[in-house]
Structure formats: structure tokens, C-alpha cells
Amino acid sequence: MFSRALRRGFAPSATRSLGRGFSSAVCPCFSSSSKAVAAAATAVSAGAAAYYLGVKPGLAGGARCEAAAAVDWTKVRAELVKILEDDKYKDSSYEGATPGPLLIRLAWHSAGTFCKETKTGGSDGATMRFEPEGSWGANAGLKKAHALLEPVKKQFPGMSYADLWVFAACVAIEEMGGNKVPFTPGRSDKASGKECPMWDGKTHKDGRLPSADMGSPDKTATHLRLIFNRMGFDDREIVALSGAHSMGACHTENSGFWGPWTRAPTTVSNEYFRELMENTWTPKTTHKGKPWKGPAQFEDPTGDLMMLPSDMVLIQDKQFKKYVEQYAKDDSLFQKDFAAVCGKLFNLGR
Structure with missing residues (x-):
């Protein structure tokens, strides 16, 4: 894995022109006196964590905030970076992979269950650890992310899974060249699958997450708005969040789809647009020389890159397309909007 400084040294345009020449294969019980000492230590720890994480102390509040503040987030970050830089990590869709995209997907799919009307779902709870949420089709392959992060959770038992998942994504985004996503600890963990979010929407088979194809561009665009509006996102935010597809790849063993979206799948950039x-x-x-038997998807002339029907609809729908055009022309604008909308997403349901 390239160091963050080296990755940031490549402009998106340079990465793109360089990448064109390669195939995608090259290409997360005190006594009363002790209580006073502990309280003081907690206050100092909270301030340090807030300074490091770029948040204001006291935002999360209550016992959960105190427990989270006691965690040394600088040390947690160091452990996460070790995971991100593990050269032994492999991906079935492209070489040179890191766990970063997987960790972002974990936090994204956890927080993306939020419903603004019922105030259920969201990043609080880490209910994907349980059934039925853990087996939703959209979450296929994410147990690998759980396993990667489990040693970190054991090392820092005072940290909730919910906080760990979000923090891992924030670190991954920054380590892959993205802008810093503000992180505020204080999320809790639910106790069982009885608290998994449920929703009886009209355009999905199970769960609350978006599908890649609803059969036609119009239906897919309607579906995206239904899912994302339910969370509280508008068209611009839908497109910005879709920019997460600048990273990672699809896997036939998980979704049935195959391939990366860009030739820089371990870098946060506007290459997707x-x-x-x-x-x-x-x-x-x-x-690979044989008839494609998977679900409908699109490919570029080389066959190395792919787009889902839900990606293509972003340039087929006029309202979505105007934001795609803006981000394609301005990486800085995308980086700013992506960090902001990820911060909003990761705080849903708190």
C-alpha cells in the first residue's frame, strides 16, 4: 500500500492517464478519591480525543461519551493503519488491494439503514453483527470486515463496535487520500438481532439498502431517491455518496457483479465521475473470454472497468448528471462534498 503522502502526490488526471496503460489486474469499582482522579483523567482524555478527531468535546454526552472518551483514539488509529497497510490482504477482483474500501462499505451499510421518519437504523447499534441484517444481500462479504476489526475491538474493549466501524471508515478515507471526515465517538451497541432495522419499502427485496438495478433507468433513479431520501439526502448528496465507487470493486462471490470502477481503486478521487x-x-x-452469466452491468472497451445500472443512471437522469459533471471537473469540490456527506451519513441515527 502506498503511503498517504505518496498517494496524494498523484493528481487524479495523472493517475488516470497512467492507469489507462495498465489492466485492472495491475492496478477496516472506584473509591470516592479514585473517582475524582478518573473524572479528571476522563476530562483530559476527552479533550485530547476531541482535538485529535477534530470535534468539540461534549457532543455525544452521557455515560457513552465518557466511555468513548476514555479510549485512546490515537492508538486505535495506529492499529487501523496497520490493517490498512497489510500487504497480505487480497481481493478477488484486482491486485494491489487494501482493506480500505471494505471498511468504508461496512460503515456505509451500517449507517445507511437510517429512516428519518421512524428514527430507526443508522450507525448506532452495530446491528449488522446479528441476523437478519448480517445476511441481507447487500451486506454479503462484510463478515470479512468484522473479522479484520475484531482484534482491534478486543484490544480496546471500552470502544463500541458501532464507533469502531465508523472510525475505521474515517481513517480509511483519510489514508486513501481523502479529506478528513470528522468523527465523534459515543455510539452504543445493541444486544440482539431483535433490534435490527426493518422497513417495508416497495423497491427492495430485504433490508434498507439500495439495489444496483431495478430494471430500467427510470425505476432505478426512483429507487435511489426513495432509499436516500428516506435517510435525509438530496440529489447532490446522492451523487457525492456514489463517489465511494471510486474505491474498491464488485465481486461475483458477493453481489454477482464483477470488477473495479476505476484504475485507482485504493484512492479517494473524482476518477469515478x-x-x-x-x-x-x-x-x-x-x-475472460467466456459469455457473461452475471447480472446486467456495463464495461469499458478494455473490459477491465465496470459500472452498475445504478451508476449509469447518474448520467441518464438530468438532475443527477449535473452533479456528476461538476465532480468530474473538480476533484477538490468532490473531496469536500464527499467528506461532508460521509460525516452526515456516519452520524445518522445517533
């Missing part, structure tokens, strides 16, 4: 606007996308019909 540039590919959407500047590349040529046609329905995928073959894969």
Missing part, C-alpha cells in the same frame, strides 16, 4: 463522463460504456457480454 471522470470515467462515467469520459469513457464509453456498453452492456457486458463476456468475461
